[in-house]
Amino acid sequence: MKIGFIGLGIMGRPMALNLVKAGFQVKAFDLSTDARKILTEAGAEAAVSPREAATGTDIIITMLPNAAIVKDVLFGENGVADAASEGAIVVDMSSVSPVDSLQCAERLKERGVRFIDAPVSGGEPKAIDGTLAIMAGGDESAFAEVRPTFEAMGSEVTHVGGIGSGSTTKLANQILVNVTIAAMSEAVVLASKAGVDIGKMYEAIRGGLAGSAVLDAKIPMVLERNFEPGGRIDINMKDLTNVYNAARELGTPMPLTSQVLEMFHSLKANGHATDDHSGLIQYYEKLANYEVPKGGK
Amino acid sequence: MKIGFIGLGIMGRPMALNLVKAGFQVKAFDLSTDARKILTEAGAEAAVSPREAATGTDIIITMLPNAAIVKDVLFGENGVADAASEGAIVVDMSSVSPVDSLQCAERLKERGVRFIDAPVSGGEPKAIDGTLAIMAGGDESAFAEVRPTFEAMGSEVTHVGGIGSGSTTKLANQILVNVTIAAMSEAVVLASKAGVDIGKMYEAIRGGLAGSAVLDAKIPMVLERNFEPGGRIDINMKDLTNVYNAARELGTPMPLTSQVLEMFHSLKANGHATDDHSGLIQYYEKLANYEVPKGGK
Numbered sequence: 402m403k404i405g406f407i408g409l410g411i412m413g414r415p416m417a418l419n420l421v422k423a424g425f426q427v428k429a430f431d432l433s434t435d436a437r438k439i440l441t442e443a444g445a446e447a448a449v450s451p452r453e454a455a456t457g458t459d460i461i462i463t464m465l466p467n468a469a470i471v472k473d474v475l476f477g478e479n480g481v482a483d484a485a486s487e488g489a490i491v492v493d494m495s496s497v498s499p500v501d502s503l504q505c506a507e508r509l510k511e512r513g514v515r516f517i518d519a520p521v522s523g524g525e526p527k528a529i530d531g532t533l534a535i536m537a538g539g540d541e542s543a544f545a546e547v548r549p550t551f552e553a554m555g556s557e558v559t560h561v562g563g564i565g566s567g568s569t570t571k572l573a574n575q576i577l578v579n580v581t582i583a584a585m586s587e588a589v590v591l592a593s594k595a596g597v598d599i600g601k602m603y604e605a606i607r608g609g610l611a612g613s614a615v616l617d618a619k620i621p622m623v624l625e626r627n628f629e630p631g632g633r634i635d636i637n638m639k640d641l642t643n644v645y646n647a648a649r650e651l652g653t654p655m656p657l658t659s660q661v662l663e664m665f666h667s668l669k670a671n672g673h674a675t676d677d678h679s680g681l682i683q684y685y686e687k688l689a690n691y692e693v694p695k696g697g698k
Numbered sequence: 699m700k701i702g703f704i705g706l707g708i709m710g711r712p713m714a715l716n717l718v719k720a721g722f723q724v725k726a727f728d729l730s731t732d733a734r735k736i737l738t739e740a741g742a743e744a745a746v747s748p749r750e751a752a753t754g755t756d757i758i759i760t761m762l763p764n765a766a767i768v769k770d771v772l773f774g775e776n777g778v779a780d781a782a783s784e785g786a787i788v789v790d791m792s793s794v795s796p797v798d799s800l801q802c803a804e805r806l807k808e809r810g811v812r813f814i815d816a817p818v819s820g821g822e823p824k825a826i827d828g829t830l831a832i833m834a835g836g837d838e839s840a841f842a843e844v845r846p847t848f849e850a851m852g853s854e855v856t857h858v859g860g861i862g863s864g865s866t867t868k869l870a871n872q873i874l875v876n877v878t879i880a881a882m883s884e885a886v887v888l889a890s891k892a893g894v895d896i897g898k899m900y901e902a903i904r905g906g907l908a909g910s911a912v913l914d915a916k917i918p919m920v921l922e923r924n925f926e927p928g929g930r931i932d933i934n935m936k937d938l939t940n941v942y943n944a945a946r947e948l949g950t951p952m953p954l955t956s957q958v959l960e961m962f963h964s965l966k967a968n969g970h971a972t973d974d975h976s977g978l979i980q981y982y983e984k985l986a987n988y989e990v991p992k993g994g995k
Contacts, residue, residue: 499892522906536902538894559902562894562995569892570899573885577908580884583954584877588870591941591950595796595866597835597859602867605833605856609819610929611874613910632907644888653888654985656961657880657954664953688951698859 403428404550405454405461406445407474407481408495409436412521413464415528416494416554421445423553430454450479460547461485462492467639468501475505487513490543492550494535496520498643499565499572500650502538506564515543516564520571521555524632532556536574538566572647575640576658578632579678581615583661586682589623590689599697600624619679624697631677638665638674700725701847702751702758703742704771704778705792706733709818710761712825713791713851718742720850727751747776757844758782759789764936765798772802784810787840789847791832793817795940796862796869797947799835803861812840813861817868818852821929829853833871835863869944872937873955875929876975878912880958883979886920887986896994897921916976921994928974935962935971 402425406417409431420427421443429440430448437447448454451474455461461481465471471493475481481491491509493502493516506516517539527533533555537544544560551558561570593599603620606612622628641662648655664684671687673680686692699722703714706728717724718740726737727745734744745751748771752758758778762768768790772778778788788806790799790813803813814836824830830852834841841857848855858867890896900917903909919925938959945952961981968984970977983989 522903522908534902534906536899557902557905559898561898561902565892566894569889569894570902573889573894573899574903574906574908576885576888577878577881577903577910577913580881580954581874581878581908581910584874584881587877587950587952587955588873591873591945591948591952592866592870594948594950595862595944597863597866597870601856601858602833602870605831605854605858605867606819606871606874608854609831609871610911610915611819611871611878613874613878613912614907615910616874618907647892648888651888651891652986653884653891653988654982655884655888656957657877658884660953660957685951689949691950 402460403458405448405458406430407451407454407461408464409433409440410464410466411525412528414439415525416464417445418443419531419553420550425550425553428454428458451481452479452484455481455484455489458489460490460492460550462494462550465495467495468497471495471497471501471505476508482509482512482514485512485514490515490517490547492517492519492547494519494521496571496640497568498647499568500647502565502568515540517543517547518565518567519551520567522571522574535559536561536567536570538562538568539564569647572640572644575637576644578615579637579641579661580657581613582619582678582681583664585616585619586685589682589693590685590691593693593697594689594691599693622677622679623682623693624695626695628676628680630675631679634665634668634676634678634680635674637678638662638669641665699757699846700755702745702755703727704748704751704758705761706730706737707761707763708822709825711736712822713761714742715740716828716850717847722847722850725751725755748778749776749781752778752781752786755786757787757789757847759791759847762792764792765794768792768794768798768802773805779806779809779811782809782811787812787814787844789814789816789844791816791818793868793937794865795944796865797944799862799865812837814840814844815862815864816848817864819868819871832856833858833864833867835859835865836861866944869937869941872934873941875912876934876938876958877954878910879916879975879978880961882912882916883982886979886990887982887988890990890994891986891988896990919974919976920979920990921992923992925973925977927972928976931962931965931973931975931977932971934975935959935966938962
């Protein structure tokens, strides 16, 4: 099976490398020649355009920053759609709105090209280890054909439903992650200002119903005052903006997510756009005129 | 060590029974004679008033519905304060505001009686099993004296700080639990209305950063449309009201918690006060004019 891979950034590069390691023939494209070089040195073939990456490949994977770039790569000049063979499958692993996924699928269908939306969760470390969670939407048979490539990049691969379901599931994931970070911030600033030792508080509650992966990952960052990403605020803003737009399209309420998005906008205006999203606590600290002490007490 | 135990409700009864089983001499009081009878049949002594439960006991534990009742039991007619020996320790395991805990401690101190606030988390099943999480605030030496009784009732016992810290930690716990339930509701209603199979979505995201004890406990309830408590909305409303009041006192912002409290008020007005707090999803469903199908698809 021959694979075109477009987008060799922080996430795409290790994902493409894992495909090469697993024995797939990979034709890789990125605007950066350095990124392409890393892939060719590992045994991949370099493509000079999205069109070339799609030429003669069975599966074309895209891992790109946002929907506008995905659409440009698919449908722009020298794009994938010009070259993809009938029966090929485009797999968009970027995080975009389900509305975008459906539009891409529609336009590709006109050319006999199938589509799967398969965003990931887990970040750079899991991309490197090949242990990403992959949530895929699309046709059952197309999913079955693509599954071996997913298994080279991820350890939890779930087919969640039809086209757009992967993107929707990723949005649901981002709602949960970011609203839980905000809940943590409300709880920590309250308790710390009341004099509670936050490390001990975390010990006391982590095993119960308040426990979460967010607490386990982010409380240590708060205690160290280390807001190096991790998951950047500006990238999470993109996801929550997609949530907001999808919710408006569907007619579902987003009272908490929309507030968290506002908080991120405020942090961006204060120079925190590239902090880890656990840096959200700084919004609460500013409003409370109080900073949680390093070490938590 | 002789223990007075006041408040033999859903939580207090199994907690007092576990003290008896562990070999403590227990003098138990509740307004309900039936509740008292269950304790005497297990080997406890019955008291006819809070005052009597506090007479000749070293530790007096209260497990009561709210702060007003705690204060009445401690300082009202035939109350604990009239009879507690100098050097005795009152341990309030109810969920109240840290402001209330500090007030109780202050008034008891005048009479030479020590105080620990030690609310619990885990609900009735863990109260029965003796595996509650207990988060205690107060003096180190008083905590050390009380610790053996905590270990008869709970499996995770943490001394989180000075007086009021236990109550504050419980409030932080309730912020995290209820805001996460709201985040889950936003995510589930959005994804379900977009056509995603919620059971598969849960599988896809539970192992990642979006995973939490709330998802593990409450997604199955949503899929079964079973909102039997569990943790009742009206009880969680009391806790979030305490959060709100404590936050106003401390000057910390509660943008998400205050909204979740509003949602609970709306659910109460619609007859859902005694639903499990996972029933919060019904608020979102009403606004979205959409109900998540039983089974999730």
